[in-house]
Amino acid sequence: MGDRGTEHAAPTELEEITSRISDLTKWREIFSFHGLEVNSTTHQATPFPKQGRSSAGNGPPGAGESAGSQPPSTIPQPLLLPQGVGGCPISLDTAMRLQKLLFRNMTPLFSCEWAAAHFRFRPPHSDLAYALEAGKGGTRAILVAVQAHIISYLLFTRETECTHLERLCRVGQWEQGQALAMALAEILWAAGGGGRAVVCLITAPITMMPREGYRANSFTERIQLFEFSEKAAAQGFICDHIHCFKGEGSHGVILFLYSLLFSRTLERVQEDLGDTAPLLNISSGNITCTEAVLSLLLTGRASPRELCGSQELESGTGDGDGEAPWQRGTVGFLRWERAPVERQVSAGAGHGQRDLRQAPGLGTAQVPGKGPRAQVSPGLRTPRLPVWLCSVSGRHSVLFGTDSRLLSDWKSERIFHLYFYSGQQEQTQTAHLTIDTHSHHWEEAQREDPCSPRKGHPALEMAIRTKWAGATVSWNGTDSFF
Known part of the structure; x- marks a missing residue:
């Protein structure tokens, strides 16, 4: 009796294993059809890894990954x-x-x-x-x-x-x-x-x-x-x-x-x-x-006009969803781009002919077919905390200060320090900038032709001056790289 029961049990287990293999093959075909891969590793819903443990997304490329991990x-x-x-x-x-x-x-x-x-x-x-x-x-x-x-x-x-x-x-x-x-x-x-x-x-x-x-x-x-x-x-x-x-x-x-x-x-x-x-x-x-x-x-x-202080937004007459578009947020925004400026060509050019040259623009940009872009709204130029997302000639970066009183106490804005991170792999240290809003060097430089070759100020400095007009910027021994 016992041997006969064993004979019946063995085929049943074998059939179950065969059925599971068949199901696995079927799901592999489905995953393959949708462009997915089957992996034996499953992510569990866990809190932060403890300090010292390797975690995907930290350290050098490949750290904490198995040899068969997915690209x-x-x-x-x-x-x-x-x-x-x-x-x-x-x-x-x-x-x-x-x-x-x-x-x-x-x-x-x-x-x-x-x-x-x-x-x-x-x-x-x-x-x-x-x-x-x-x-x-x-x-x-x-x-x-x-x-x-x-x-x-x-x-x-x-x-x-x-x-x-x-x-x-x-x-x-x-x-x-x-x-x-x-x-x-x-x-x-x-x-x-x-x-x-x-x-x-x-x-x-x-x-x-x-x-x-x-x-x-x-x-x-x-x-x-x-x-x-x-x-x-x-x-x-x-x-x-x-x-x-x-x-x-x-x-x-x-x-x-x-x-x-x-x-x-x-x-x-x-x-x-x-x-x-x-x-x-x-x-x-x-x-x-x-x-x-x-x-x-x-x-x-998700409204681009929130970044641009148009006349309606500046005066508070623009329509919206009940919130002042220019209210001060936690993080600010500074933008500077070189705007093409129409200038008369030098002698010898045909009458009425114009030359389109690149000239410095103070927080504005020429939008083809739409004229110059408005300045960033005051609420974004002056956030509650000294942290700004910067758009400099189309490249994004972060500028920040460590003094929380910088934008609430005018005395703090005479000479102060800002720090800069470009997000690029080449940068290995946080850049240290010193801003002087009471220097007269910039006023003298403004008398020059805006298109003069001597006017070689880094784009980031121009973005800073959209907030602090006339300020001088020292890179404290670091070569300006943005």
Whole structure:
């Protein structure tokens, strides 16, 4: 009897194993069809790694990765969350609206550069421990804007015994993750009008079938939306899942951009834009952020006019959603670009012929077909804290001071210190600048022809003078590089 039972049990177990292998083969074919990879490693919903542990997205490239880890552009593994956490899977209609808002139509997809972009810090406990690697691609604007909020948190919010630049240099791996989480939550909360935040994570397998007119990208279809009505809850959730934004292959920058749009709501973002212009520009295969994205990162509203102090905004007569567009935020904005200026050509040229030359522009830029761009609004030039996102000749960087009283006490603005981080890999130390607003050297230099070859002031100095007109800038022995 016992032997006969054993004979029946063995085939049953064998059939079960065969069935499971068959199921595995079937799912591998499905994953392969959607461009996914099967990996035995699964990310768990865990809080920050303890100090000293290796974590993806920290240290030199390849640190903490196994030999068989996926390249950055592949799709990350879904996040496994315990029951009861909540969240709502993205619908096909919502995914289509999202793609149309980003690209105007639903054909383009994110480039490999965008897919690989995530929030990666410089080595901890170093001169640039606070700094994100921003690179030179189209995601740079988002990374540098988040960098400005990270600096604001580390310098003026976080409780620590360190002072001045020590607050930025003496940052470990755990503090890096915490600073990133606080910065992301702060930006999302502002986009939600101070009453909500939505966090997007890749958590679920693809459950919807794309329809005609929609081009799947294998990760937007796997988004899960988590909405929070309390800021502390949003901060805690992002802290617990910060690896979803800073890990290799996490698509961290895209996930944050999605979170930003859903926090504002797609409807209000479209209202902010006011026309059919997309949020992202595509030119020669490069995808870059428009000023609407910068405005959303800095003011919580996706309206380019928030950055430009137009006559209506300056006088307070412009319409809006009940908030003063020029109100002072935590992080400011400075912009300077060389504006083409029409000048009469020298003798010998035909009558009425004009020469288009590059001349210094004070916080303005000539927009083809639209005339000069207005100056940045006063509220962004003078934020509550001395931290600015800078757009200098189209390149984004961060300028900041360590004295919280700088913009609230006029005596502090006579001679003071600012620090500069370009986001570029070549920079190994924070640049130290001394600003003198009572020097007369600049007044003498202004008497020269603006197009004179002697007028060789670095673009960053020109951006600083959009805030402190007539100031002189000393690089304290460092060669000006921006």
